[in-house]
Amino acid sequence: MSINATLIGQMIWFALFIWITMKYVWPPLQKAMADRQQLIADGLAAGERGKHDLELASKRSADTIREAKEKAAGIFAEAEKRGAQMVEEAKDTARAEAQKVYDAKLAELEQDTERARSALRDRVAELAVAGAEKILRREVNAAAHADMLSGLKQEL
Template sequence: MNLNATMLGQALSFVIFVWLCMKYVWPPLTALLDERQRVIAEGLSHTEYAAKELQMAKANGAKLIEDAKQQVSSLVEQGNKRRSQIIEDAKLEAEQEKARIIAAGKTELESERNRIREELRHEMTALVIESAEKLIDRQLDTDANRALVNKIITDL
């Protein structure tokens, strides 16, 4: 193998080119690659963090939904209890009102009955007095008295 000046010049030029590339071109390229690798690693860590946050948010959301369902169930139960209480109170009040109305009706009926008895007593008294007057005026015989009493009874 012959080493000639051309080959030596090419080798020297190649060494200078490699040295210049390593001095000026290689560091920015490795810096760019390192920066890109760092950005990708950060993106992956952010993705993992976001996935964990999403998982936690889903768990919190499920817990909030469960709590809301329990609160709604509790409110519905309280509403049903209140409704039952209101119905019971209304029934009790209606029973009391019914008892009061019946008592008032009985009292009114009794007073009306007493008033009618009193009127009948007065009428009977008047009728007895009237029939006694007629009997005294016609004190003729018992058959006449019996006929007069029968006539008075039929008039009543």
């Protein structure tokens, strides 16, 4: 095997081609591959962050829903309590109003009773005077005997 100038020339050109490729072609290819690797790594990291954020958001939404349900239950219980309180207040007001009406009617009844007694006394007095007049067969002067009639009313 003889080494001739063609083989040496090819080796030189091949070495020169390797050196040019390493100097000018290989760095942009490595940079493009590194950029692509970084882009893929960023995408994977973003996916993981998104997954983590989704889990956190799910937990927060579940907590918010739970808190809302608790608050709604509290509001419902407070509304029931306030409703029962309003019913009791209405009952108390109705009882007080009924007592007022009862007291007013009782006072009115007592006044009516007193008026009826007074009217009855007057009528009894009139009947007594009429009876006495018939007995005595003379007229009784009402003005002259007003004191006597007042005393008679008081006795009756």
